[in-house]
């Protein structure tokens with residue numbers, strides 16, 4: 061094992077949202093990055109992965125614990141760390157060469173030396189000939205190569221990549237990842253260690269020597285897995301598939317029973333998160349699961365392949381089905397429940413009925429909204445108070461997402477309606493008083 065480069069000890073971090081509520085994003089994080097290794101960081105969105113990277117880079121401070129770099133406490137941006145972002149973060153009015161030189165300029169390096177170093181970095185990442193191009197003249201994959209060249213030009217000790225391949229189409233992302241790994245294994249990178257944040261389980265398994273899974277509320281490292289598969293790794297090999305499977309199971313477990321138990325213990329049931337997934341995707345997944353070849357039972361990697369959903373999309377949809385009792389998520393497998401089977405076989409009306417009934421039974425927020433509407437003479441309430449209720453437990457963006465999700469689900473289950481213009485939630489047409497005609501289904 062190489063020498064330690066970055067050490068995080070008992071790191072905690074909270075953010076205060078606009079309404080003044082503090083929310084702990086990271087708690088008790090222990091992480092050591094050593095020379096010679098690539099560490100991959102996986103976790104649901106919002107679990108604090110980017111925050112953790114920024115802390116490791118010294119870009120933001122911590123509330124608890126300590127960060128050290130090569131044995132020295134880190135108080136401010138570490139000079140020898142390069143970062144690559146999902147959004148590329150290039151300056152549109154600067155050429156490739158100028159974008160890459162930026163970091164060196166800030167260090168006061170003379171122009172001639174700067175140009176030479178930038179050219180070398182540009183060549184390393186395969187962009188020779190494009191020095192004079194503007195970002196908008198390049199494809200997404202080439203733009204990200206500029207982002208990487210800019211990070212590498214300062215010859216950083218450590219490279220931190222935050223979902224660097226996520227904005228690219230699959231093939232382009234894979235090619236760039238393979239190129240980086242090739243440079244890494246052949247020793248052509250100046251960099252001694254990397255942390256890669258990813259939302260692809262396969263990407264993490266293919267790249268890393270260690271995979272960490274970040275749980276959330278607050279973000280803690282839930283699982284650490286060593287990846288001892290020799291490089292270059294074949295994505296189709298049995299070793300890789302088995303490990304991808306295992307990581308899927310671990311991540312799904314975190315979202316299934318364990319997460320619900322933790323949620324129930326740590327927050328009011330009303331403030332519980334909901335996986336952001338639309339009804340059509342949930343239904344689509346359930347139908348896929350019910351059909352051959354799965355016949356009601358499948359493991360998640362197989363489902364991901366069959367449905368062409370990303371890990372994130374699949375896990376959210378599986379999570380939602382599990383929450384609503386239409387399927388069961390266990391050990392990385394998804395199993396349709398008898399109710400889920402009835403749902404799939406049902407007419408549109410039966411589906412709505414089942415969905416509405418499960419929503420009220422399993423999502424306290426939906427039941428609360430429904431109950432509040434029933435107490436109102438007009439059967440109608442503004443959404444604002446519900447949003448503020450959620451903001452007591454979740455940050456603003458998350459609260460909005462949860463409300464949006466529960467409204468979409470509630471509409472599908474005919475539990476309530478939503479008026480976009482007025483921003484009000486109301487009982488479905490015909491339900492506000494008993495003399496009205498029964499609801500009509502479109």
Ligand SMILES: Nc1ncnc2c1ncn2[C@@H]1O[C@H](COP(=O)(O)OP(=O)(O)O)[C@@H](O)[C@H]1O
Pocket residue numbers: 075076077085103104105106107108109110111112455457458
């Ligand atoms: N500067 C900030 N101010 C307030 N909240 C923040 C800030 N940065 C991140 N957060 C919140 O912290 C949580 C984790 O964010 P992030 O680290 O970006 O997660 P991830 O990268 O895993 O998706 C999110 O709920 C996000 O809204």
Ligand SMILES: [Mg+2]
Pocket residue numbers: 109110111222
């Ligand atoms: Mg992030």
